[in-house]
Amino acid sequence: WYHLTKEHPGKRATGRMHPAYDEETVMAAVTKGVDPAGNALDPAHPRYRMTREDLEDLVAYIKVMDREGVPGISDNAVRVGILLPEKGPLAETGREVQALLSGYFAEVNARGGLYNRSLALVPVPFDPYGEDGALPAARKAVESDDVFCFLANVGGQSDDGTARYLSTRGVPVLVPLLSAPEGGYGAGRYTFHVFASIRDQARVMTDFLAERVRKPGNRVGILHAEDGSGRAGAEGAREQIGKHELTLAAEESFVPGTFSAPEAVARMRDKAVDAVLYFGGPREAVAFSREADGREWRPLFIAPATMVGDALASAPPGYLGAVFVATPFDAPDPSSRRMQEFHRIGERYGVGRRHRTFQFLAFSGAILLEEGLKRAGRGVTREILVDSIGNVWKLETGVTPPLTYNPNQRTGAVGAAILKVDPVRRRFVPATPWREPR
Numbered sequence: 001w002y003h004l005t006k007e008h009p010g011k012r013a014t015g016r017m018h019p020a021y022d023e024e025t026v027m028a029a030v031t032k033g034v035d036p037a038g039n040a041l042d043p044a045h046p047r048y049r050m051t052r053e054d055l056e057d058l059v060a061y062i063k064v065m066d067r068e069g070v071p072g073i074s075d076n077a078v079r080v081g082i083l084l085p086e087k088g089p090l091a092e093t094g095r096e097v098q099a100l101l102s103g104y105f106a107e108v109n110a111r112g113g114l115y116n117r118s119l120a121l122v123p124v125p126f127d128p129y130g131e132d133g134a135l136p137a138a139r140k141a142v143e144s145d146d147v148f149c150f151l152a153n154v155g156g157q158s159d160d161g162t163a164r165y166l167s168t169r170g171v172p173v174l175v176p177l178l179s180a181p182e183g184g185y186g187a188g189r190y191t192f193h194v195f196a197s198i199r200d201q202a203r204v205m206t207d208f209l210a211e212r213v214r215k216p217g218n219r220v221g222i223l224h225a226e227d228g229s230g231r232a233g234a235e236g237a238r239e240q241i242g243k244h245e246l247t248l249a250a251e252e253s254f255v256p257g258t259f260s261a262p263e264a265v266a267r268m269r270d271k272a273v274d275a276v277l278y279f280g281g282p283r284e285a286v287a288f289s290r291e292a293d294g295r296e297w298r299p300l301f302i303a304p305a306t307m308v309g310d311a312l313a314s315a316p317p318g319y320l321g322a323v324f325v326a327t328p329f330d331a332p333d334p335s336s337r338r339m340q341e342f343h344r345i346g347e348r349y350g351v352g353r354r355h356r357t358f359q360f361l362a363f364s365g366a367i368l369l370e371e372g373l374k375r376a377g378r379g380v381t382r383e384i385l386v387d388s389i390g391n392v393w394k395l396e397t398g399v400t401p402p403l404t405y406n407p408n409q410r411t412g413a414v415g416a417a418i419l420k421v422d423p424v425r426r427r428f429v430p431a432t433p434w435r436e437p438r
Helices: 023-032 052-067 091-110 135-143 161-168 198-212 228-244 261-270 282-294 317-322 337-348 356-376 382-389
Strands: 077-085 118-126 149-151 191-195 219-225 247-254 275-279 300-304 323-327 411-413 417-422 427-430
Touching (some): 091 118, 135 161, 161 191, 191 356, 198 228, 198 300, 228 275, 261 282, 275 282, 282 317, 337 356, 356 382
C-alpha cells in the first residue's frame, strides 16, 4: 500500500505517468484495468468482476499486508547483522570491519537515517573452530527475527552450510568478505558480491595473454590445484582460450600439499609451453618459478592475486619479468568524495589500518545497502530489497569499480587488472587498467 500511494515524479518503470493510487483508483485498476490517470494497463493485466464489498475488503487486506512485520525491521530501525569470528586469524579483521560499519551507520543516522529509521549493526559472534562454523549463530539470529539482512560477514565460503541456510531462508547477504561466487552470472538470488570470481579473473588473465603473446603457434599451459578455486580458474581459462583460438598445450593439476615443482616444470617444458596460467597456492607458485628459473626456462606465468598474494614478488630475479598477477581491485581515487568519507570515518571512529582490503569491501557493501534501502522505500521487505539492489547500475563507491547488478548477475564488478613486478622495489605495479573479460 505504501508503494501504491507513494508520489512518483516523472515517468514510472512502466513508461506511464500518473498520480499515486488511492482506494478508488486501486479498485478501478482491479476491475477496469486502468491506472489513476485513466491509462490502460498492460493487456496481460487481468480484469475482475467483484462486488463493492469484496473490493473494499481487498483494499483493507492490502493495507494490512503493508503493516505486517518484517524480520529485523521496526518503526524506527533496520537491524543489520554481521557474522564475526570470536577468535583466530580473522578476529582482528572482524573488529576493524565492525568499527568501520558502526561508524558508517552512525554517519547515516546523524543525517536522519533512512525513512525515519536508523541503521543498527548487530554483531553475531561465532566460533570459527566449531563443527558447523557460523551456522548455529546465523540460525539463531534469523529464527529470532533479530536481523533483516547480513552485511560484510567475516568467514565462510559461498557453498558452506551457513551460506546455503541463509539463501534457503531468503535472507539478503551483501558483500560476504571471504566468499567468492563461482561465476559472476547466474549466482544465488540473495547474495551480492563485489568482486569477480576466480573464473572471471581467469578470463581476464587469458585476454591479457592473448594480447601479450601474439606470435603464431603460442602454446598455453594450465596448472591448477584440485580444489574449488583451482578448478573454477581452469574452467574460465579454457573457456577464454577457445575464444582466442590459443593452443592449450598442457593442463596439469595437483593436490594441495603434494605439489612437485620439478615434475610440473618438466611436463610443461616438454610440451613447449610459452605461458602458464596458474590457479593454486602461493608456495607452489614460488616453487615453480624457482625450478623453472633454475632450468633457464622462463615462460610467462600469470596467477590470480587472490590466490597467491604477493608471494611471486620473491621469485628469482631472472624470472620476475615473466611474472604477472590479476587483481579484482582497481586503485581507489584518493581525491574522490567517497574515498575522503572512508578516511574520515576511519579517523573519527578509530578504525585500524591493517586490513584495508577488507575495509574497502565492507565500505562498498555499506554504500550498496544504503542505496538499496533508499530505493526500496519505507515499506521495505527482504524481497523488495533484493529487487532494488538487483537493478543497481554503475553505483560509485570510490573504493571499487562501479557496481552493476541485474537478475542474472550477482557480482557488481566483473573484471580485473593485471599487475607486474617492479624488479627494484619488488612490488607489484599496474600493467593494464581494470577491465571486464571479453
